[in-house]
Amino acid sequence: MNWESVSAFINMGGYGTYVWGSFGVTAACFAFELLALRARRRQIISALKAGD
Amino acid sequence: MNRPGLLDCMKTVIARDIRIALRRRADVMTSLIFFVIVVSLFPLGIGADPVLLRTLGPGVVWVAALLACMLALGRLFANDHADGTLEQLILSPQPLSLLVLAKTIAHWLTTGLPLVVIAPLLGLQFNLDADALLVLIASLLLGTPTLSLIGAIGAALTLGLRGGGALLALLILPLYIPVLIFGAGAVEATAAALGATAHLSILGALLLCTLVFAPWATALALKIATE
Amino acid sequence: MSSIRWYKYSSPQTFYPLAGRLAPWFGVTAALVALYGLYISFFLAPTDFQQGEAYRIIFIHVPAAWLSMFLYLIMAAWAAIGLAWHTRLSSMMALSIAPTGAVMTFIALWTGALWGKPMWGAWWVWDARLTSELILLFLYLGFMFLHAAIDDPRRADRAAAVIAIVGAINVPIIYFSVKWWNTLHQGASVSLTKSPTMASTMLWGMLIMSVAFWLYSIAAVLTRVRSVILERERNADWVRQLGENA
Numbered sequence: 338m339n340w341e342s343v344s345a346f347i348n349m350g351g352y353g354t355y356v357w358g359s360f361g362v363t364a365a366c367f368a369f370e371l372l373a374l375r376a377r378r379r380q381i382i383s384a385l386k387a388g389d
Numbered sequence: 390m391n392r393p394g395l396l397d398c399m400k401t402v403i404a405r406d407i408r409i410a411l412r413r414r415a416d417v418m419t420s421l422i423f424f425v426i427v428v429s430l431f432p433l434g435i436g437a438d439p440v441l442l443r444t445l446g447p448g449v450v451w452v453a454a455l456l457a458c459m460l461a462l463g464r465l466f467a468n469d470h471a472d473g474t475l476e477q478l479i480l481s482p483q484p485l486s487l488l489v490l491a492k493t494i495a496h497w498l499t500t501g502l503p504l505v506v507i508a509p510l511l512g513l514q515f516n517l518d519a520d521a522l523l524v525l526i527a528s529l530l531l532g533t534p535t536l537s538l539i540g541a542i543g544a545a546l547t548l549g550l551r552g553g554g555a556l557l558a559l560l561i562l563p564l565y566i567p568v569l570i571f572g573a574g575a576v577e578a579t580a581a582a583l584g585a586t587a588h589l590s591i592l593g594a595l596l597l598c599t600l601v602f603a604p605w606a607t608a609l610a611l612k613i614a615t616e
Numbered sequence: 617m618s619s620i621r622w623y624k625y626s627s628p629q630t631f632y633p634l635a636g637r638l639a640p641w642f643g644v645t646a647a648l649v650a651l652y653g654l655y656i657s658f659f660l661a662p663t664d665f666q667q668g669e670a671y672r673i674i675f676i677h678v679p680a681a682w683l684s685m686f687l688y689l690i691m692a693a694w695a696a697i698g699l700a701w702h703t704r705l706s707s708m709m710a711l712s713i714a715p716t717g718a719v720m721t722f723i724a725l726w727t728g729a730l731w732g733k734p735m736w737g738a739w740w741v742w743d744a745r746l747t748s749e750l751i752l753l754f755l756y757l758g759f760m761f762l763h764a765a766i767d768d769p770r771r772a773d774r775a776a777a778v779i780a781i782v783g784a785i786n787v788p789i790i791y792f793s794v795k796w797w798n799t800l801h802q803g804a805s806v807s808l809t810k811s812p813t814m815a816s817t818m819l820w821g822m823l824i825m826s827v828a829f830w831l832y833s834i835a836a837v838l839t840r841v842r843s844v845i846l847e848r849e850r851n852a853d854w855v856r857q858l859g860e861n862a
Binding site for chain 3: 340346349350351352355356358359360362363366367370371373374377378381382384385386388
């Protein structure tokens with residue numbers, strides 16, 4: 338284990354903003370992509386249902 | 390029956406396009422004036438420090454030339470597309486890629502070549518010395534035909550589309566970057582008293598490769614756009 | 617001798633359910649591999665001597681950059697196949713890859729900036745790799761916007777395929793020229809991915825995270841292509857039936 342405490346983990350040796358800014362935005366990007374995929378699928382399915 | 394040879398067809402296309410360009414002199418002049426204006430904007434925006442201008446000069450002139458070339462690309466196929474000439478060219482028995490090459494040559498003669506002629510005057514505004522000016526001319530002479538050839542692909546792909554010029558810019562500016570780097574780099578290398586031969590050789594190589602591949606890609610794009 | 621007739625899946629109708637069955641598996645596996653990768657990134661990989669904890673960004677930055685480049689090539693390959701053989705599904709695959717590739721490129725740029733700031737004091741250092749990555753983003757956007765600007769789907773597919781192929785050919789040329797430009801102008805080697813010594817744990821972490829990103833990309837692309845298929849084939853009987861039964 339590398340970390341003595343949770344706060345040390347969050348602090349990342351002073352680089353916390355950068356590390357969590359990176360991992361966080363990455364997670365957000367993937368989440369956004371997955372939500373967009375779901376929305377797109379919902380849109381086409383409801384359009385198909387309505388059209389028929 | 391005396392069928393016109395391929396070379397005759399190409400010469401006819403070039404002559405026709407040049408004649409049309411000379412009749413619509415305003416179109417040709419617009420991109421030239423754009424070039425001059427854009428180059429003049431930079432000192433106004435950055436300041437007139439002669440040392441700074443000499444450092445920036447090659448890059449500024451090159452970027453402006455690049456943008457001016459791009460601006461003029463709309464003309465390449467749009468007018469012919471509108472009056473049906475383009476269909477005729479596509480349907481003709483001559484290889485489309487060579488007819489496209491002919492049109493691109495005519496386009497460069499009326500757009501790129503004037504830029505090459507004016508550029509040294511603008512280079513003087515940036516305090517470039519004689520050696521640098523010579524290399525500027527040489528780099529533009531080798532680079533602007535490449536820009537026309539690559540731009541033709543974009544012009545064919547975006548034929549008749551809503552996005553128009555902005556979409557064309559997005560498509561081809563990334564492809565222009567190598568030419569820009571070596572073109573401006575050649576002049577900067579001369580100004581720094583290192584040789585520009587490597588840069589100019591690479592520009593020449595880029596031109597040759599583009600000469601081989603671009604007309605073919607443009608012909609394909611034209612067929613896709615007009616089906 | 618394969619008993620699976622692979623070309624049976626080259627039609628949208630047969631590929632649709634296959635993609636639907638595969639995507640969740642790829643997604644779940646991606647999540648599990650990512651968990652393992654994150655464990656390595658934070659708990660196994662030691663603190664770097666020079667860069668402290670900030671170097672851990674590498675576990676996202678490098679995989680994202682690799683994916684952004686590979687996805688572009690694969691996208692161009694699918695587009696080329698669609699162009700040459702007029703197979704609709706190939707073009708749909710290319711179209712489905714583009715957004716995921718663009719997201720990977722953005723992540724590579726963002727993490728690159730966040731790594732560069734503490735290390736070299738600037739949010740953007742014009743190093744060759746980051747600059748090429750930026751240009752790659754423009755290439756992705758060009759593909760997507762060209763496709764979106766053309767109403768007729770077949771013309772859109774084929775025009776976008778041309779620009780994808782032209783872009784793919786240019787990627788090495790662009791990278792080489794940017795590298796040349798960078799060494800001339802900067803002199804000092806500011807390379808974001810050239811850490812002096814790579815402990816094997818670090819390499820292992822990057823590899824695992826890359827696998828996770830790959831699996832995620834496949835899951836995302838398969839999911840997206842299902843929507844694309846429905847949108848394109850909406851007039852086909854089998855799609856109509858889906859709409860009635862769904």
